Amino acid sequence: MNAIVRSSINQAFLNSNTVEAARKLLGYTLCRESEEGFVSGIIVETEAYLSKNDPACHAARGKTRRNQSMFGPPGFAYVYFIYGNHYCLNVVTGPAGKGEAVLIRALEPVEGIPLMQKRRGKKCPVNNLTSGPGKLCQAFAIGKDFDGHDLATKPLYLENRNAFRKFIPVKSTPRIGISEARDKSLRFIIEGNQYLSR
DNA sequence: GTTAAGATCTGCT
């Protein structure tokens, strides 16, 4: 069977608990097909954004045009534009209508590294290609077109490659880059990985 | 219609 396994994304764990989903998404491989070529990378850093008691979450103040896809069914993408320059990719979690998501903060490049370098301009060292929310979107050519995209379908989808999922040393830390609710340890990383955003 | 702030990155000191 092909590598695009919807069951591997398994709505079950995405649907239940956003924090749990953020933890389990670590180790999944994000794949991107395009006319230019194929790129992929392992998710090594995530952050959970909850709808309750979380002022930092875009959905905290209810549904708006910008975050509407955050209220959609789990397993879909929520892509937003920030600071005039950068896109950020989220995986929608929780039951549809709840408004929770997991931000993909960093990837470990696997395939298509030359293409990523081409997209990122200049000669980026490999450990700087996708080590941040804005960077990985640029390397994967992810734009607002993917807002609301089903992450089980081409040209952007998640894969479960078991080889990477045996023993993942997960560590939780405070979130980064936000001013609200920093006390919550809702950021999850693969400890020791050299492709983290910091 | 106008304004302030933002889940960031890059370049320069």
Place this chain on the structure above:
DNA sequence: GCAGATCTTAACG
């Protein structure tokens, strides 16, 4: 290590 770039969104008048 720090300030600037740059634009979309949301809140207010």
